[in-house]
Every structure is written in structure tokens, then in C-alpha cells.
Amino acid sequence: MNWIIGAHTGGEHPLDDIAARDADLVQFFLSDPQGWKKPPPRDDAAELIASGARLYVHAPYLMNLASPNNRIRIPSRKNLAQTVEAAAAIGAAGVIVHGGHVGDDEDISVGYERWRKALDTFESSVPVLIENTAGGGNAVVRELENYAPLWEEIGDYNVGACLDTCHAWAGGSPLETAAQTVIAGAGSVALVHCNDSRDPFDSRRDRHANLGAGEIPEDQLVACVAAANAPIVVETPGGATEHKQDIAWLRERLA
Numbered sequence: 001m002n003w004i005i006g007a008h009t010g011g012e013h014p015l016d017d018i019a020a021r022d023a024d025l026v027q028f029f030l031s032d033p034q035g036w037k038k039p040p041p042r043d044d045a046a047e048l049i050a051s052g053a054r055l056y057v058h059a060p061y062l063m064n065l066a067s068p069n070n071r072i073r074i075p076s077r078k079n080l081a082q083t084v085e086a087a088a089a090i091g092a093a094g095v096i097v098h099g100g101h102v103g104d105d106e107d108i109s110v111g112y113e114r115w116r117k118a119l120d121t122f123e124s125s126v127p128v129l130i131e132n133t134a135g136g137g138n139a140v141v142r143e144l145e146n147y148a149p150l151w152e153e154i155g156d157y158n159v160g161a162c163l164d165t166c167h168a169w170a171g172g173s174p175l176e177t178a179a180q181t182v183i184a185g186a187g188s189v190a191l192v193h194c195n196d197s198r199d200p201f202d203s204r205r206d207r208h209a210n211l212g213a214g215e216i217p218e219d220q221l222v223a224c225v226a227a228a229n230a231p232i233v234v235e236t237p238g239g240a241t242e243h244k245q246d247i248a249w250l251r252e253r254l255a
């Protein structure tokens with residue numbers, strides 16, 4: 001198996017980021033992760049496309065496609081459409097979005113419908129990769145079993161599943177079966193976010209650690225990533241040096 005591995009970076013110079021990490025891909029934001037602004041066009045768009053580099057775009061964190069609140073849900077749809085368009089302009093392989101969460105008093109199933117309605121509002125030329133989250137009893141995909149009913153609503157759209165190992169662990173999903181559960185629900189794992197966790201199993205906290213330096217047993221982390229059988233992004237602390245170490249750590253164990 002030829003593993004395709006990279007890291008989340010600041011994204012100012014994606015091709016340099018790949019080279020500095022001995023990586024095969026890179027993930028970054030196209031706009032302020034805490035903002036709603038439309039991603040500005042990139043001057044290096046033509047260069048990025050011509051490079052053939054594998055690029056992933058992470059959508060802003062404010063986005064919540066499953067929110068009961070119009071003033072969050074509607075801007076989230078608009079911002080997702082804009083982010084997908086900006087991702088297409090640089091030839092990105094996917095746009096990663098957190099599954100979001102419904103209201104405290106709502107049934108999670110309304111979140112699946114809100115996702116369908118969101119995807120109905122625009123044509124997506126780039127796959128939208130829906131990521132599991134660590135916290136919240138009302139999160140759409142904290143429980144990995146929820147990919148199955150979510151996919152019944154949206155499986156026909158240009159979507160994929162992004163499995164984050166730290167979020168699964170902290171969200172209370174055993175890593176021995178995490179990838180298998182996502183594959184059973186969504187057909188495949190499109191992308192892995194391989195992160196160790198600073199917090200214990202089922203802590204519901206989202207704090208990433210460098211690989212081997214957190215709470216996740218090494219064998220479980222590696223087995224989960226291997227079972228997912230997808231490109232891998234490390235979203236771990238540090239810069240090029242730490243990411244390069246994490247990528248090498250994985251390559252050694254996945255070989």
C-alpha cells in the first residue's frame with residue numbers, strides 16, 4: 001500500500017509546505033477559520049493547479065450546517081458554497097467540514113435533513129468531506145454510527161467521510177472499529193485526520209497531540225488508520241519539523 005500522507009499547515013506556500021515535510025499532500029484554510037468572509041482568490045491558483053499537488057481545504061469552524069438557527073445555518077450554506085468554489089479554483093481534492101450539531105432539544109435526525117438541504121443549494125465540483133467531531137451529545141457525527149443514516153439522506157451528493165482519530169477517541173468511539181463503522185455507513189473513508197489526543201477516551205475534548213505523545217494506544221491508532229485505507233492528514237502541534245516526524249512515525253508503522 002502506497003500511503004499518501006501530509007499535514008495541515010498555514011497554507012501560505014502549500015508547495016513549500018509539502019516539500020519541507022517530505023509529504024504527499026497538504027491541507028489548509030482559504031479564509032479565516034473563525035470568520036464568515038468569502039475566501040479571496042489566490043494569486044498562486046494557476047501554479048497550484050499546474051503542480052498537480054494534492055490539496056485539501058478545511059472549511060471555517062464557525063460553519064454549522066445542522067444549526068436550528070437561521071442566522072448560522074444560512075450563512076454556513078453560503079460560506080460552504082463559496083469555499084467549495086474557491087477550492088475548485090486551486091484544484092483541491094476535497095473540502096473538509098465538521099458535521100455540526102443540532103439544537104439541545106432536537107433529535108439528531110433533523111441534522112441529516114439540514115445537511116441534505118444545504119447540499120441542495122449548490123453544485124459541488126469538489127467533494128465535501130464531512131468530519132466527525134469530539135464533543136456534544138447533539139453533534140451530527142460524534143457517534144460514528146450516524147454516518148449510516150446521514151448517508152441515506154446525502155449519499156447521492158458529491159460527499160465523503162473524513163475520519164478524525166482524535167475526535168473518534170475523545171468522542172467515545174473505540175478505534176478498533178471506528179474505520180469499519182464509517183465504511184459501513186458511508187461506503188468508504190475519503191480522508192483520515194490522524195491525530196493523537198491529549199485527553200482520555202470519551203473525554204469529549206478536542207485537543208490534538210503529536211503521534212505517540214498522547215493518550216491513544218499506538219497499536220489502536222495505527223490499526224484504525226490502516227483500516228481506513230485513505231489519504232492521511234496530520235493536524236498535530238508544531239511546524240514542519242514536528243509534522244515531518246509525525247509523517248515519518250506513520251510511514252514506519254504503516255509500511
Ligand SMILES: [Zn+2]
Nearest residue numbers: 131164193235
Ligand atoms: Zn480534524
